[in-house]
Amino acid sequence: MYQEERLIAIIDYLEKHERVSAAVICELFDVSKDTARRDLVRLEEEKRIIRTRGGAILPSRHDQVGDYQQRLQTVSTEKKKIGRTAASLVYDEDKLILDASTTVQACAEYISDQSCTVITNSTHQAAILSSKPNVRIHILGGELHKEQQFLHGESVTDKLSEYFTDTAFLGVVGISEHGLTIAHEEDGMVKRRMIKQAKRRIALADHSKIGVTSFYKFADLSEMDVLITDRPPSPSFQKLLSQHGVELLVSEERTNNQ
Template identity: 30%
Template sequence: MLGAERRKRLLHEVRAEGVAHVAELAERLDVSPSTIRRDLSALESQGLLNRTHGGAVAEANSSLEPDRPQRSGVAPWEKRALASAAVRHVAPDSTILVTGGTTTAAMVPLLGAVERLTVVTNSLHLAGELAQHEDISTVVLGGYLRHREMSLLGHLTRQALEELHVDEAFVGAYGITGGGISGAHVDEAETDRWLLSRVGRVTALVDGSKFGRSGPVRVAAADRIFRVITDASAPEDDVRALRGAGVDVVRV
């Protein structure tokens, strides 16, 4: 692989993952760690990413997340299994907050089975899906539009939630560790963090691939998470740490 081609692929890997480590990149690209370090330094000098100890993160003005269409095709059966497990915890006559994401979106077709349910969301994508379920009362929080994710963010979003009582929030996550969940996009993660601080319980839907990955912004510390729904691939050490913090970890 030529150097220019390798660096192009390297940049794609960092932007897709948000946070990437030298050893993992070297294995994926089948080159030495020293080559990866040189390439990362070259890309940093062009302002395309930021070096960190042992790896790199995407440049602040670029996206840390894959596009929604790209993410929506990732492990659809696993997402559906997590969503199904989450919906089993939704009580009739309750009000829930569902934030944007391809995993939480998989809950929507299943929520119609819950009687007298109110769903609050700051995602226009989810609102459009919920509009097909006339039996679900839907409240859309206002805010400024993040076009990439079709999510509404900022102080108007927070102000709208102040008028509501929410029993439980269901969220996805860019990454999760024993310390809690984190986000990749600063504005979105900050809005999510505020929203979650105002609800009774927080349930996170995260597949095993999100464990051990940390985004630049903490969304919720472990002691703010009531439940994590994940799959069998979640690392046992992280699961044990979450349970030690009092989190109910459910494997599907």
């Protein structure tokens, strides 16, 4: 096997197993320790790995989270499918919490004009729901995060603690074995309080968020009751959800006559 082929295979191994040792490289490819070391040096020079004692790991992924307006422009078909499925779980007279994520905004768009109460830290969710006469809206007042358009701070979490609701709908940047994560701590603190104030907690995450770990953890998997996504996750992730008691709902395409 040529070195270029080995380097590709080493990266493939890392993507599946997260770390690799020089000894494993020797065993997998029947090469000497010196050859394994040269392969790791080459990958490090190309910034494709981070060397560790006796082996290597992949660099952390720092996915950029665009500002709210940018994300609004890219509300995907997947998010709309998820939003429709989430809205179908809303019943008359429900008391709901909606966070400020664009996936949850898709849910707000599909909530029918039924008698329910919504508590939110998003002026965008409130504006969407204001066109539905039978939906009562409570906006949580606090400091506005201008880039991401959510209200946060002690006044938001204190006010949230006064409400007891049926369901909270929560968006994420990542959901993995490490729990539910978000890019901004301020947002995560509000979401953490939202979880405490709802009987049922529903996470909304398109397939690109599954297996991803972002900056700030706001909940363990076991704190969620339901995950709604647009594609079936891997069998190993489905098993992880089952172990933590999380029900999986995969949204379906609607045909034109539905």
